[in-house]
Structure formats: structure tokens, C-alpha cells
Amino acid sequence: MENKEKFVVITGASTGIGLATSHYLSQQDYAVIGLDKDPSPKDFLGIFQLCDLSDAEKVAAIYKNLAAAYPIYGLVNNAARAMPSNLGNLTVQEFEEVMAVNVRAPLQAIQAVVESMKQNFNTGRIVNIASTSLLGAENRLAYSMSKGALNTMTKSLALELGPSNITVNAVAPGVTATEGFKKYTSPDSDAYKFLMKSIPLGRPGRPEGIAATINFLLSDDADFITGQTIFVCGGMSIGGRRVDLQSKS
Numbered sequence: 001m002e003n004k005e006k007f008v009v010i011t012g013a014s015t016g017i018g019l020a021t022s023h024y025l026s027q028q029d030y031a032v033i034g035l036d037k038d039p040s041p042k043d044f045l046g047i048f049q050l051c052d053l054s055d056a057e058k059v060a061a062i063y064k065n066l067a068a069a070y071p072i073y074g075l076v077n078n079a080a081r082a083m084p085s086n087l088g089n090l091t092v093q094e095f096e097e098v099m100a101v102n103v104r105a106p107l108q109a110i111q112a113v114v115e116s117m118k119q120n121f122n123t124g125r126i127v128n129i130a131s132t133s134l135l136g137a138e139n140r141l142a143y144s145m146s147k148g149a150l151n152t153m154t155k156s157l158a159l160e161l162g163p164s165n166i167t168v169n170a171v172a173p174g175v176t177a178t179e180g181f182k183k184y185t186s187p188d189s190d191a192y193k194f195l196m197k198s199i200p201l202g203r204p205g206r207p208e209g210i211a212a213t214i215n216f217l218l219s220d221d222a223d224f225i226t227g228q229t230i231f232v233c234g235g236m237s238i239g240g241r242r243v244d245l246q247s248k249s
Contacts, residue, residue, distance in 0.1 A: 004071045005031050007071055009035065009076065011076065011078050020211045022034050023043075027045075047070075067112050070116075081101040084140065085143070099142070118166070123165040127170070127218065130170045154168050155227045171230050172231045172232065175205065205233065
């Protein structure tokens with residue numbers, strides 16, 4: 001097989017974990033294609049496509065064009081929509097909006113790129129960005145449900161795509177010091193101090209640390225890992241009260 005450039009599609013690539021991952025992978029042996037409803041940062045390294053993942057028809061057209069134009073090796077489903085919600089105030093419309101971006105859009109992406117992976121590389125890597133909220137989260141009912149569904153999708157598709165030598169894994173970040181988190185959560189606030197007490201390591205994670213984990217799962221060193229969820233949460237997921245105030249991934 002000829003040595004083809006490996007393109008990796010990353011959703012939610014304008015900010016936070018998505019932007020950090022785009023920069024990290026661009027410095028490795030990957031060509032990055034970033035998707036986001038927000039404009040590209042000036043320092044974005046790679047191809048950028050404006051895309052509102054809540055619009056199913058537009059999303060389908062964009063992915064179809066990308067899969068036809070580039071040899072897709074990897075997919076990072078990072079974009080997510082989160083809003084405060086509980087049993088008493090969650091509306092059907094809000095529920096559907098969260099599920100559309102957090103579950104339906106990742107499924108569309110996977111459906112669109114697997115043939116490119118098979119035809120161009122006889123292998124492929126899919127990484128879904130979940131959250132510690134998949135374990136349950138107060139006042140984040142729709143979001144935690146969507147991340148639980150994404151986690152189940154990861155395991156089911158690992159079984160289905162394994163015979164095609166395509167791995168499917170998830171990364172579940174805990175509290176991560178993205179720009180959005182820093183903007184809305186002051187280190188001097190009681191909320192921040194309470195949050196740090198819920199993390200065994202006593203500090204938030206770094207977007208670059210999440211990006212490094214994603215990079216590992218894309219690599220040849222991870223070619224026998226599939227259907228797994230890696231919690232990158234400072235120990236938050238193994239005990240104590242779980243609080244996830246992470247902003248947009």
C-alpha cells in the first residue's frame with residue numbers, strides 16, 4: 001500500500017480540548033481536519049470547516065465531501081452540548097438538542113468515515129470523547145445520559161468494526177482547565193475549592209493531557225485496545241462525590 005497522509009477529523013476543534021488536540025496531533029504525523037460551529041482560531045494548524053452539528057442534513061453533506069476528498073485514518077468525536085438540567089426542568093426540545101450533538105452527530109461521523117478507513121488504510125482509529133458524567137451527574141441529566149449513550153456506542157461499534165481492524169475507544173475527561181473553565185471558575189471561589197476536594201490529585205487536568213491520551217489511542221502502540229473507556233480525571237471517577245463542571249470540550 002502506498003504511504004498515504006493520515007487525516008484525522010476532530011469535532012469541536014475551535015476551543016478547549018478540541019483545539020488542544022488539533023494542535024497536538026498536527027505536531028505528530030497527522031493532517032488535521034477541524035469542524036466547529038465557531039470560527040477557526042487564527043493559529044489553527046490544519047484544514048477547518050464550519051459545521052453546526054445540530055443540523056443533520058448539513059452534517060451528512062459535509063462528511064460525505066470530506067470522506068471523498070481525503071484519506072481519513074482517524075476520527076475524534078469531541079464536540080458536545082451541555083446545559084444544566086434535572087428531572088423537573090428538562091424539556092423535550094433541550095433533551096433532543098443535547099442528544100443530537102452528543103450522540104447522533106458522532107454516529108453520523110462514524111458512518112461517513114469508516115469506508116475511507118477501510119479502503120485507504122485497512123485499519124482506522126475512532127476516539128469518542130465522553131465524560132466522567134457518564135457515571136451520573138447532578139443537574140446534568142441530559143448531558144450525562146448522552147455521554148452514557150456515547151460510551152455504549154463505543155463498545156457496540158468496537159465489536160462491529162473489530163473485524164475491519166478499526167478500533168473504537170472513548171476518553172472520559174474529568175475537570176479540565178480549558179479557557180472556558182478558567183473564565184467561569186475562579187481558583188479563589190468556594191465552588192473551585194470544593195471541586196478540587198473531589199479530585200484525588202487535587203487539581204484540574206490539562207487539555208494537553210487529554211490530547212496526549214487521544215494521540216496514544218490513535219497510534220500503532222494502541223492497535224490492540226478497543227471498546228475501552230479511559231478516564232482522565234485525576235482519580236475523580238473511582239470514589240467520592242463526582243462533580244463535572246467541565247465547559248465545552
